[in-house]
Amino acid sequence: MVIIVFFILHWYASFFLQSFFYHRYTAHRHFTMSRATEKFFYIASFIVHGSSYMSPFTYGVLHRLHHMYTDVEGDPHSPAFHPGFWQTMWQTRNSYHGIYTGKTMVDEKLRKDLPQWPVFDKIAHNWIIRVLWIGLYILFYSSFATAWWQYLLLPFTIIMCTLQGTMINWWAHKYGYVNYPMDNTSKNILPVDFLFIGDAYHNNHHKFPGRAKNAHRWFEIDPIYHVTCLLNKLHIVKWKSQPSN
Numbered sequence: 001m002v003i004i005v006f007f008i009l010h011w012y013a014s015f016f017l018q019s020f021f022y023h024r025y026t027a028h029r030h031f032t033m034s035r036a037t038e039k040f041f042y043i044a045s046f047i048v049h050g051s052s053y054m055s056p057f058t059y060g061v062l063h064r065l066h067h068m069y070t071d072v073e074g075d076p077h078s079p080a081f082h083p084g085f086w087q088t089m090w091q092t093r094n095s096y097h098g099i100y101t102g103k104t105m106v107d108e109k110l111r112k113d114l115p116q117w118p119v120f121d122k123i124a125h126n127w128i129i130r131v132l133w134i135g136l137y138i139l140f141y142s143s144f145a146t147a148w149w150q151y152l153l154l155p156f157t158i159i160m161c162t163l164q165g166t167m168i169n170w171w172a173h174k175y176g177y178v179n180y181p182m183d184n185t186s187k188n189i190l191p192v193d194f195l196f197i198g199d200a201y202h203n204n205h206h207k208f209p210g211r212a213k214n215a216h217r218w219f220e221i222d223p224i225y226h227v228t229c230l231l232n233k234l235h236i237v238k239w240k241s242q243p244s245n
């Protein structure tokens, strides 16, 4: 039971940070936050993502490339080129690695306004740190698992952030429904997004990447948008411009 609860909490905490901090703040700049708050979310991402921590800067570049070259040459992770889930994950890993290490040249406009904390990224990226996180997960599972099958969740815990990123990027360009026909394969994965708390509306998002709210139809819900509204009211973040929807 402890493992199941942990896995569910880890899933939502991890995806919240990926969507709120990496996607909507870092890549799209829907809202702003102070440097101190930004550092808080860096540290929170490290604690929650652990062994699968990604550099927000690198994610930001990767995601902006995806919007710029969706489904065409230059897209860092398109199922159009690599139809399998694990192939897409590997392609994303290679694209990420190229940008993180500086082997892939990045246009200045793609770097604009991206938060940077290279020293922190370097520590969080260190393979010894990643191995220590994996050791902690193994210790946790061996302390609380009550049945063998619960260990099947362990690999997903280890790659949580990468797994969720690939799930969105692969699934939302293969299966789902479309509100806005476009010249790319973007889809809304789930009519009621209980799994990706608002980021499943990928077709809506590709049509209007600058819009803060991803839910456009009456049955669609975008919980992260509402959380951001609350954080804006509490002066923790500030909308760049008042959302129109």
Ligand SMILES: [Zn+2]
Binding pocket: 066, 070, 169, 172, 173, 186, 202, 206
């Ligand atoms: Zn996409």
Ligand SMILES: [Zn+2]
Binding pocket: 023, 027, 028, 063, 067, 205, 209
């Ligand atoms: Zn986006």
